Amino acid sequence: MEADFIKMETGYVPVEAKITKITQPTEYEKVFTLDFPHKEHLKFLPCQFVMVSIFGFGEAPISICSSPDDEEFQLCVRKVGSLTNKMHSLKVGDFIGIRGPYGNGFPVEVLEGKDLLFTAGGLGLAPLRSLIRYVLQNREKFGDFTLLYGARSPHDRLFADEISEWETSEFVDFHETVDIGEENWMGNVGLITSLFPMIGIDPEKTIGVIVGPPIMYQFVVREMLKKEITDKNIFMSLERRMRCGLGKCGHCQMNGVYVCQEGPVFNYVDVQAIQEAI
Amino acid sequence: MKIYFLPKDKVKLLVESVLDEFQVFGAKAKEMKFEFGKIDTAAELRLDYNTTILPPVKTFFPNDEKILEFKPNGQTTSVHENSKKVLFGVHPCDIHAIEMMDNIFSTPPEDKHYLERRKDSIIIGINCNTPCSDKILCYDKGTYKADSGFDLMFWDNGESYLVEVVTSLGNFLASKFSYFFNFFTEYSGDFHEFKSEYHKRQDFVFEKKLTRKISELPEAMRQSYESELWHEVGAKCLSCGSCNIVCPTCYCFDVKDVVDIDLAGGHRCRNWDSCQNLDFACVGSGENFREKSSQRNRHRVFKKEVYLPQNKGYSGCVGCGRCNTACIAGISLIDIYNNVFSEEV
Amino acid sequence: MKPKLAMFSFTSCEGCQLQILNLEDELLSILNAVEIVNFREAIDEKAQDYDIAFVEGSITTPEEIEEVKDIRSKAKLVVAIGACACLGGVNAMKNFFPLDFVRNEVYKEKASCFPTLPVQRVGDVIKVDYEMHGCPITKKEFLHVTKSLLLGIPLKQIHYSICTECKTAGNVCLFDKGETCIGAITRGGCDAICPTFGDGCEGCRGFVDEPNFEGMIQVLADRGLTKPEIKNKFTYFNGLDVIETINDKIEEFVK
Amino acid sequence: MKKLDINVHHLTRVEGHGNVVVNYEKGKVENFQLQIVESPRFFEVMLQGRHITEAPHITGRICGICSVGHTTASLKAAEKALGITPSEQTQEMRKVLLNAEFIQSHVLHACFLVLPDFLNVGSVIPLAETHPEEVKRALRLKKLGNDICEVLVGRHIHPVSMTVNGFTRIPSESEFEKVRKMLLDSEDDILKMVALFKTLKMPDFVNDTENIGLTSDGEEFCLYDGKITSSYGKIIEDENDYLELIKERVVEHSSAKHVKGEGETYAVGALSRLNLSAEKLHPKAKVLVEEFGLELPNYNPFNNNVAQVIETVHCFYDSIERIENLLEKGIKQENYKDYEVKAGRGAGACEVPRGILFHDYEIDEKGIIVKANCIIPTGQNLANIEKNMRKLVPEIIDKPKEEITHSLEMLVRAYDPCISCSAHFLDVEFV
Numbered sequence A: 001m002e003a004d005f006i007k008m009e010t011g012y013v014p015v016e017a018k019i020t021k022i023t024q025p026t027e028y029e030k031v032f033t034l035d036f037p038h039k040e041h042l043k044f045l046p047c048q049f050v051m052v053s054i055f056g057f058g059e060a061p062i063s064i065c066s067s068p069d070d071e072e073f074q075l076c077v078r079k080v081g082s083l084t085n086k087m088h089s090l091k092v093g094d095f096i097g098i099r100g101p102y103g104n105g106f107p108v109e110v111l112e113g114k115d116l117l118f119t120a121g122g123l124g125l126a127p128l129r130s131l132i133r134y135v136l137q138n139r140e141k142f143g144d145f146t147l148l149y150g151a152r153s154p155h156d157r158l159f160a161d162e163i164s165e166w167e168t169s170e171f172v173d174f175h176e177t178v179d180i181g182e183e184n185w186m187g188n189v190g191l192i193t194s195l196f197p198m199i200g201i202d203p204e205k206t207i208g209v210i211v212g213p214p215i216m217y218q219f220v221v222r223e224m225l226k227k228e229i230t231d232k233n234i235f236m237s238l239e240r241r242m243r244c245g246l247g248k249c250g251h252c253q254m255n256g257v258y259v260c261q262e263g264p265v266f267n268y269v270d271v272q273a274i275q276e277a278i
Numbered sequence B: 001m002k003i004y005f006l007p008k009d010k011v012k013l014l015v016e017s018v019l020d021e022f023q024v025f026g027a028k029a030k031e032m033k034f035e036f037g038k039i040d041t042a043a044e045l046r047l048d049y050n051t052t053i054l055p056p057v058k059t060f061f062p063n064d065e066k067i068l069e070f071k072p073n074g075q076t077t078s079v080h081e082n083s084k085k086v087l088f089g090v091h092p093c094d095i096h097a098i099e100m101m102d103n104i105f106s107t108p109p110e111d112k113h114y115l116e117r118r119k120d121s122i123i124i125g126i127n128c129n130t131p132c133s134d135k136i137l138c139y140d141k142g143t144y145k146a147d148s149g150f151d152l153m154f155w156d157n158g159e160s161y162l163v164e165v166v167t168s169l170g171n172f173l174a175s176k177f178s179y180f181f182n183f184f185t186e187y188s189g190d191f192h193e194f195k196s197e198y199h200k201r202q203d204f205v206f207e208k209k210l211t212r213k214i215s216e217l218p219e220a221m222r223q224s225y226e227s228e229l230w231h232e233v234g235a236k237c238l239s240c241g242s243c244n245i246v247c248p249t250c251y252c253f254d255v256k257d258v259v260d261i262d263l264a265g266g267h268r269c270r271n272w273d274s275c276q277n278l279d280f281a282c283v284g285s286g287e288n289f290r291e292k293s294s295q296r297n298r299h300r301v302f303k304k305e306v307y308l309p310q311n312k313g314y315s316g317c318v319g320c321g322r323c324n325t326a327c328i329a330g331i332s333l334i335d336i337y338n339n340v341f342s343e344e345v
Numbered sequence C: 001m002k003p004k005l006a007m008f009s010f011t012s013c014e015g016c017q018l019q020i021l022n023l024e025d026e027l028l029s030i031l032n033a034v035e036i037v038n039f040r041e042a043i044d045e046k047a048q049d050y051d052i053a054f055v056e057g058s059i060t061t062p063e064e065i066e067e068v069k070d071i072r073s074k075a076k077l078v079v080a081i082g083a084c085a086c087l088g089g090v091n092a093m094k095n096f097f098p099l100d101f102v103r104n105e106v107y108k109e110k111a112s113c114f115p116t117l118p119v120q121r122v123g124d125v126i127k128v129d130y131e132m133h134g135c136p137i138t139k140k141e142f143l144h145v146t147k148s149l150l151l152g153i154p155l156k157q158i159h160y161s162i163c164t165e166c167k168t169a170g171n172v173c174l175f176d177k178g179e180t181c182i183g184a185i186t187r188g189g190c191d192a193i194c195p196t197f198g199d200g201c202e203g204c205r206g207f208v209d210e211p212n213f214e215g216m217i218q219v220l221a222d223r224g225l226t227k228p229e230i231k232n233k234f235t236y237f238n239g240l241d242v243i244e245t246i247n248d249k250i251e252e253f254v255k
Numbered sequence D: 001m002k003k004l005d006i007n008v009h010h011l012t013r014v015e016g017h018g019n020v021v022v023n024y025e026k027g028k029v030e031n032f033q034l035q036i037v038e039s040p041r042f043f044e045v046m047l048q049g050r051h052i053t054e055a056p057h058i059t060g061r062i063c064g065i066c067s068v069g070h071t072t073a074s075l076k077a078a079e080k081a082l083g084i085t086p087s088e089q090t091q092e093m094r095k096v097l098l099n100a101e102f103i104q105s106h107v108l109h110a111c112f113l114v115l116p117d118f119l120n121v122g123s124v125i126p127l128a129e130t131h132p133e134e135v136k137r138a139l140r141l142k143k144l145g146n147d148i149c150e151v152l153v154g155r156h157i158h159p160v161s162m163t164v165n166g167f168t169r170i171p172s173e174s175e176f177e178k179v180r181k182m183l184l185d186s187e188d189d190i191l192k193m194v195a196l197f198k199t200l201k202m203p204d205f206v207n208d209t210e211n212i213g214l215t216s217d218g219e220e221f222c223l224y225d226g227k228i229t230s231s232y233g234k235i236i237e238d239e240n241d242y243l244e245l246i247k248e249r250v251v252e253h254s255s256a257k258h259v260k261g262e263g264e265t266y267a268v269g270a271l272s273r274l275n276l277s278a279e280k281l282h283p284k285a286k287v288l289v290e291e292f293g294l295e296l297p298n299y300n301p302f303n304n305n306v307a308q309v310i311e312t313v314h315c316f317y318d319s320i321e322r323i324e325n326l327l328e329k330g331i332k333q334e335n336y337k338d339y340e341v342k343a344g345r346g347a348g349a350c351e352v353p354r355g356i357l358f359h360d361y362e363i364d365e366k367g368i369i370v371k372a373n374c375i376i377p378t379g380q381n382l383a384n385i386e387k388n389m390r391k392l393v394p395e396i397i398d399k400p401k402e403e404i405t406h407s408l409e410m411l412v413r414a415y416d417p418c419i420s421c422s423a424h425f426l427d428v429e430f431v
C-alpha cells in the first residue's frame, strides 16, 4: 500500500475539511469525522498523521485514527494547547485545514502472517486504533492478536464502545488496566506493564507494537524483551514537536532522524541507535 | 568557462549598471562591521569586507517570511516571492553554505518558498585573499575556496580582477554587461596557473586551526556523545540562540499566525528558530526532549558534524566562524573540535 | 455586545497606558472591536465589570492591594502590563533599601503618615491571566494580546532571548563594541530595540525561563564589571526576581 | 449663603491619580485640596548607588508622557556634574526631540483631554463619533511627535539612545531626511488644528501670578537651555544655583511642602513661557499670538490651552529648521564615550510641556550617585492651581454644583498636570 499525498499547490497550503461528526469519549478527547474533496482517493497507512490547521491557532500534527479501509476519516484530538483547544470548541459543519498525510506510517506487510502484540498507553490508542481496525478488517492475514491498553483512570478510556466489542471479540485477545481505579471499576488497576504476566505469546512469531506517552516505552520494551520478542520485531510510534511536517523545521529531530520523515514509526533496532529516541 | 579581465576602477561602473537592471545584495558597512543587505548605490557595495554579521544565504530564507495568506472569505493562498536578485561579492564559505541550503530545501518534499526566492538569482563570488578573522575554520574545512555554487567568481589580481564565468546565468550576465568586460578582452594568461598561484598565496596566510584532519571529525565527534565536554559547554552557554541565528547553515524555523487588526484575515509566517532555546524540543504533553543546555549544545554541533555528514554526505558547518564571534560566553567550535580530538584515543 | 476593555494604573509612570494611546493607526479599529471603559488617563467613562482588565503598575500601598483585588473580582481576564506590574520594575529598586530609611529620606518627620509597602508585582496580589512584559510594553504585543484574547487564541510567553532578536535584526553586538548587555538571558519580544539603538539591554522584559545567571555573571565579570556594577545590571528591572539569589551568586562568581 | 462640598475622586483625563476636594461655606473656601494620591516611588532613594550614566534611563521612568524631558534634564545635570559640554549636533538633536515631545504631549492634551470639554462631549470616544476628522487629524499629529522620536531614538516613551555626552546610535542622514519629510507632510494638519482652536472660547478668569521659565538674551525661544528667569525679575545664570530662586516652604493649610519663587506661588508651563518670551517664538507661531487675541502677559490659566497650540506650531517649524541645519552641516558619527568620570554636583534645567524641570545630582569620584533631587513642573504649579481655585469658586458659586465641579476640573486640566510625575520627588505636596 502506497501513501498518496493530497494534491496541493505547495507544501503549506491546507485543504478545507468539513467536520461531519463529533464524539467525545472523555473530558479531554474528542473524535472528529472529516470530509474533504477527493477523500476517497486519499491513501494512507496506519500511524500516519496530518497537519491540522486553524488560522490564528496554528498547526499541529494529529494521527489519523481511522483505518485506511474505513469509510470515515477520523482524528482523535486531546485538548492541550492552542490548536487543540480550538478544535474542541468547533461544531459539526465547521471547517478545519488539513495537509498530509505525513510520516512513514506502519509497514503493514511486515505484520502479515505474524502474531501481534499491541500495547497502547493513553492517547496512544488513537494512532494505534487505525492499525487495530485495519488488522480486524483484514483479520485473515494475521495470526494471534493480543491488544493491551492502559488508561490513566476509567473515565480517561478512549473508544469505550469499541473496547467492549474487542473485549468480547474472538478475533482479539484484549486486556486493559487503569493507573488509578474508581469505585465502579471492576477491571485491572496498575500500570500497563502489569498486564504482561497475563498474556502468553509465541516470541518466534510475534511482532510487538508500542504507542503511548514517552515515559512508557522503556518499561514496555523491557516487558516485551522479557517475553523474548526480539529487537527487530518490536515497533513503536514516537511523538515530537513539529512545525512543518516536511523534514525542514528541525523540531522533530532525534539525533539525526526527522520523525516526520523517517517516523513516527520506528523499529526498535533503529531506536536503540538513536540516543534521544526514548 | 570564460575568464575576463576587469580593472578594479571599473567595478563601480559595473555595479551601477547591474543596479539598473537587478536587485543587488551585497556587503555594506555597518558600524565597524559589515552587513549583507540590499544595495541601493554602487558606493555602498563593499568587496573588501571581512565577513557579514548575517550570511548572504538568508536572502533566500528571510526571517518572518510570509508563507500563507488567509483571506477574510476563508480562502488560503500560498505566498511566494521571486524577483531576480544578484548577490554581489559572496565569499567561498558562504557559497558553500548556499549550495548546502539549496540541497536541503530542494530535497523532497521541496520547499517552494526558498526555491522561488533562489530561482534565477545570480551569485557573484569573490575569493578571499586573507582570512577574515582568527575564529574561522574554513582552511581546515576546505571551504576557503569554491569550485561551484557561483555564476561568476572574482579573483583578485592586484590592480584588477579576473572574472571567472562558469554558468549560463553567469554568461548571461557577462554578455549583458559585456561593455565592461570588453574593456579588456578575455584573459590571455594561463588561468590554471593563476589559480594555483593564488591558492599558494592563500596557503601562506590561512591557518590550520584543528589538531587533526577534518575528515576524522565525524567519528571523533560520535565518540564524544557522553563526554564531560558537553556539560562544560552547557554550563557556559546562555542559551541565547545567537550562534544559530548568524549561522549560514542553520535553517530551523518556527511557524506562527498573525491576525489582522480587523480580526478576519491574516497570514502565517515562519521565523528563524534556535535549537538552543529551552522549548525547542518541547511537546504538547509537556515533555522536553532536550531540557538541558548541554544536550542542546551537543545537538547543535552534532547536527552539523555528525548527522548531516551521515545523512547527506556533507558537513553542516562551512567554517565561517560567525557563531564563534557571536558567542559572548566564548564558546568556540574550534575549541570544541580540538577537545573532541584530544579526548578520542 | 462588544467586549469591555478596562485600563487601570497603579504605581508606575503610566507609560504603558500611553503606549496604548500611541497606537494612533490602530486606535479607531480597536474602538470598533471593543468598548473601552475605565481609562482614567483618557476618558471619563467608568463601568463596574469588564471582560479584560489591563493593569499597569506595581502594588506599593495597602489601598492599592484592595483596589487591585476589586478589579480582579470584576474582571473576567486580568492582564498585567509592563515591567512594573509583571516584575516590580524600576520600583523594585526601593526594596533594596530598608523601608524606614526610604520613608524617612523622602518624608522626613512625616514618615509615619505615608504607608508604603515593599513593592509587589500584580501577580503577587491577585491571579493574573497573562503578563505583558516590557518597559514600556510594545505596541505590537499589545495588539497581539488583544487580538488573541478577542478571538480566544491562547497566549504563550516568548521563550527566546533578546539576543535571538538582536541577531535577527543584524545588529553589531554590543560586546563587540566594548559594551555590555544582558539580552542573552532576557525574554524576547521587543525586537531588541535597545541594542538596535546602541544601548545594552537592561532586562525590562524579565528573564527567560531557566536563565543561566552564573554564565551571565561570568561573562560580565570577564568584561571587567565589578560586583556592584553587575548587581545593578541584574536589578534594574528584575530586583524582585533576583533579590535573594543574585548577591550570593555574584559573590561566588566574581573573584 | 451657599454651602458646597465637592469631592472629585480620581480626576480623569490627567496623568496620574489626583482628587479635588473643596468645602465652601459662608462665602469662604474652608478647605481646598488638590490631593495627590498617586503612590510615591522614591526615585531619589533608588538612584543612590547607581552610576550617573544610569540616571537618565531610570529617571526617564518617572513619567511616560514627558520621558524625553526627564531624560534631557537628567542628561544635562549629569553632564554638568561631569563637566562635559556635549557637541552642537547632540544639543540640536536633543532640541528636536524635545520639540517632538512637546508636539505629542500638547496635541494629546489639547485635542484628546481638553477638546471634549469645549465640544461638550464626555471624552475622546464620543468625540471620535461626533468629530471623526478632528480626531483622526489629532491622531496623526500625535503620531508625528512619536514617530520623530521613534526614528531618532527608538521610541518616545523611554527613549533608548539618549545618553551622557551624546547618543548611543546616531541616525543616518536618510533617517533625518525621513523626519524632515514627515514634518513637511504634516503642515496641513497643524494648520487645521490651529483653525479649530481659534473657534473655541476660553472661560473668562484672571488671576495674577509670577511666571518662571527659561529665557535667553539671544534669539532662541528656550526649551532646552537658558537662564532660569522669574517674571518678578530674578534671573539665575547658572543652573546649579536654581535653589536661589526655587525655594521650598511650608504652607499653613497643608502640612506638605510647596515650592515658591520670588512670590508666594508661581506658574510654569506653556502660558508662562509665552508670558516670558513670546517674541522669540518662530515667526509662524508668533503671528498666532495676535490671531488668537492673546494679550500678553496673560493671567487666565485657561489660556494655557491656547498657549499649547501656539507652542505646538513653534515646535513644528523649529524642528524643520533644525533638521535642515543638521543635514546641511552633515551628520557626524560622534563618539559619546570620550569623557572622564569625576566627582561633582550638577543641576540641569529644561522646559518640558508642563513647565520647567530640574534634576540635580551629586556623584562621587567613581560616578556613583550619592544624592539626587528633582523638581517637577506639576509640583511647582500645585500651589498656583490652588490659588486659582480659591479665586474661581466665589466667582462661579451661584452656578449649579455640577457646573462648578466641571469648571474646577477644567481648570486643573488646563494646567495639564502630570500627577504621576509630581509624586515621585520630594518637593511635592502630599495631602
Ligand SMILES: Cc1cc2nc3c(=O)[nH]c(=O)nc-3n(C[C@H](O)[C@H](O)[C@H](O)COP(=O)(O)OP(=O)(O)OC[C@H]3O[C@@H](n4cnc5c(N)ncnc54)[C@H](O)[C@@H]3O)c2cc1C
Pocket (backbone or CB within 6 Å): A049, A057, A058, A059, A060, A061, A062, A063, A064, A075, A076, A077, A078, A079, A080, A081, A082, A083, A084, A085, A123, A126, A127, A238, A239, A240, A241, A242, A264, B283, B284, B285, B286, C154, C155, C156, C157
Ligand atoms: C506524529 C504525531 C502524532 C500526533 N497525534 C496526535 C493525535 O492523534 N491526537 C492528539 O491529540 N495529539 C496528537 N499529537 C500531539 C499533538 O500534535 C500536540 O498535542 C499538539 O501539537 C498540540 O498543539 P496545540 O497547538 O494544541 O498546543 P500548543 O499550543 O502548541 O501547546 C503545546 C504546549 O504548550 C503548552 N501551552 C499551551 N497553551 C499555553 C499557554 N497559554 N501558556 C503556556 N503554555 C501553554 C501546552 O500545555 C503544551 O505543553 C501528535 C503528535 C505527533 C508528533
Ligand code: SF4
Pocket (backbone or CB within 6 Å): B137, B243, B246, B247, B248, B249, B250, B304, B316, B317, B318, B319, B320, B321, B322, B323, B324, B333
Ligand atoms: S556552525 Fe558556526 S562556523 Fe559553522 S557555518 Fe555555522 S556559524 Fe559558521
Ligand code: SF4
Pocket (backbone or CB within 6 Å): B240, B242, B328, C162, C163, C164, C166, C167, C171, C172, C173, C174, C175, C181, C182, C183, C184, C192, C195, C200, C201
Ligand atoms: S547586543 Fe546584547 S542582545 Fe544583542 S547579541 Fe549582543 S548580547 Fe545579545
Ligand code: SF4
Pocket (backbone or CB within 6 Å): C134, C135, C162, C183, C186, C187, C190, C192, C193, C194, C195, C200, C201, C202, C203, C204, C205, C206
Ligand atoms: S532590549 Fe531589553 S531593556 Fe530594551 S526593551 Fe528590550 S527587554 Fe527591555
